[in-house]
Amino acid sequence: MSSEDKAAPPAATFADLGLSPKVLSAVEDAGYTTPTPIQAGAIPHALQGKDVLGIAQTGTGKTASFVLPMLTRLERGRARARMPRTLILEPTRELAAQVEENFVRYGKNHRLNIALLIGGVSFDDQERKLERGADVLIATPGRLLDHFERGKLLLTGVDILVIDEADRMLDMGFIPDIERICKLIPFTRQTLFFSATMPPEITKLTQQFLQAPVRVEVSKPASTAQNITQRLVKTGGKPWAKRAKLRELIDGEGDELKNAIVFCNRKADVALLYRSLLRHEYNVGALHGDMDQRARMATLESFRKGTVTLLVASDVAARGLDIPAVSHIFNFDVPVHSEDYVHRIGRTGRAGRSGKAFTLVTRGDGKYVDAIEKLTGQSIEWRDGDLSTLSEEDDGAEPPRRGGRRSGGEGRTRSRGKASDGERSRRGGRAKDEPAPVAAAAEDEAQQQPAAEKPARRKPRKDRADGKAAGERAPAEQPPQGDRPKPAKPERRRGKGEDTPVGFGDDMPDFMKIKVKA
Structure with missing residues (x-):
């Protein structure tokens, strides 16, 4: 060719x-x-x-x-x-x-x-x-x-x-x-x-x-527009820590943020982040491939008209969507494919306008950042220090445990029987990305007191040789069978007369009371 x-x-x-x-x-x-x-x-x-x-x-x-x-x-x-x-x-x-x-x-x-x-x-x-x-x-x-x-x-x-x-x-x-x-x-x-x-x-x-x-x-492949300010932002690897960092970035932009698209790598994370931002009273919408077409188009139209300020989306919104006035792009996840980074940040800075793009980077995202910089041929500046300056607090260390209980974490929504974010919100509980509350004083005192000792269950283990209970010693001389005293039978309580067979008590089924004809 x-x-x-x-x-x-x-x-x-x-x-x-x-x-x-x-x-x-x-x-x-x-x-x-x-x-x-x-x-x-x-x-x-x-x-x-x-x-x-x-x-x-x-x-x-x-x-x-x-x-x-x-x-x-x-x-x-x-x-x-x-x-x-x-x-x-x-x-x-x-x-x-x-x-x-x-x-x-x-x-x-x-x-x-x-x-x-x-x-x-x-x-x-x-x-x-x-x-x-x-x-x-x-x-x-x-x-x-x-x-x-x-x-x-x-x-x-x-x-x-x-x-x-x-x-x-x-x-x-x-x-x-x-x-x-x-x-x-x-x-x-x-x-x-x-x-x-x-x-x-x-x-x-x-x-x-x-x-x-x-x-x-008209431009070299995989290049990015010069009118887009790009920054890498260090963050902890815990999901709740990333969400807190994202909210910090959004609030820090103030009036400069007219509207923004927040990109996630997975559809499940789009739904999770959307619920979290909604719970923190942000004006937010969601867009991903599992939504039906009518809902997707309605969300896009609301974002274009300014009814929705933040749009949490998967890469379905990264290519070619004509929304000219997007002021900010937030990469909640570093894209696995470096080409997707070019398309994501290309949603801002369109038609000669200026734009900003922030990418949250954890310790495990280094190789993806290197691939992006290699593809675009430029080094992306860090906002407030690279990953080497990431402290234990920034790294999203799990809050201290109290009373042997786990503090809030991402795994709660994915465990069987655990309440989801939406359920916690409806129940008036705490947000998932907040530390666990301190237990009540009465509960703490109850945990400090030693539990009452329970009587040990003794199940006699039968001896294999003679069928007697283990540890039980047989007497030297046993009386004849007829002379052996019979143990006293315990008194039984019966509510339906003396004809009730032993072993059933009040719970004997009615069909067993029918007399058999001789």
Whole structure:
């Protein structure tokens, strides 16, 4: 595969790129006049029908780099039922919905049918849109293949294929699906391929499915924006200590914090941190992959409008979400994949604004920080000393135990029979990340007093040789069997007469009282 590197200077206006008057009118109405470098480099080649390999950091306007030329080219032709004219593949539902919004905004002067195929939405509604014919089909790989296997979709009419956020596709395991989809699309298609990073697996994919692409690279792979202030913050490894440090950072920013996204590595931690911040009366929302689509979109909309100030999220919110005014990013967990760090902090400092990104680092996160600094090619400054200055108090040492009881810790919510954070909150109990309260004085005194001795249970152990109780000595001479005195029978209390058999007492079942006929 031959590749051509292009680093042309940005055009003065969008009118210099060759877009149609309808598209230019919509762009002007949206308030944009000057294209970004990735837009200036990719749009002219996309209009010429060439394959494009676009590499740019997040927040540089990659979406408009393929939306605007596609709208211009779609002015000619008409869609047929179940045969979309163009296909855009996105890794997440949020990104797919956001691309649809861009087509609606910039395509307001066009009469195009747009179909969105994502999970969490009824198959029937999506099939009706496909039956009407889709000029633009935006989909996640899994739902697209579901429709294809149901026989509701044909891909033989696709003229333009867009693969967006390709490195995220790789992280989410979609590459086999991408390869299968590419084989279902005509070989003569135009392919627009965009990614923020270029790992070896992505490079191999471009060599397989792109034909003589024009490479448009406006920044080195995995670079971070210079207008983002990045800081590493040392913290203890205990979850409650990390949550306390996060609250300290949020409160310390004061009025500078307009809104913020807090990233966690795991969905379970998102829910846990959300409940903790909610309990401490922060204006917070949650976003992760296990939420249904309606709840996810409602949370994002609340965050965009400012109804929610803090958004606790997994990496589902790290790629391509267009929320331009995010002032802060907090990495509650250091990302395991260093590329995710670039995308996370790229949610702030967008459209030329300044932003701040804080990353909580524990003693076990050193190798991940080293990988991030190696990928980005820059050393990240520590906020108040590195891990070598971490004291025992900062390290989140467990509070002293009182009365043999464990103090509050993370393990409580994961143990069987233990109350969760939400249950403690509803019961009016203490927060999980606070130290255990001091026991009552009466309880302390009771614990200090020695417990009363219980009578030892003596179970006579039978001797194996003669069947007598162990330790019991047999007398030298035993009287004859008939002369041996019989032990006195203990007096039994019976509540239902003398006919009650010995051994049952008052609990004898009624069926045993029936007399047997002779």
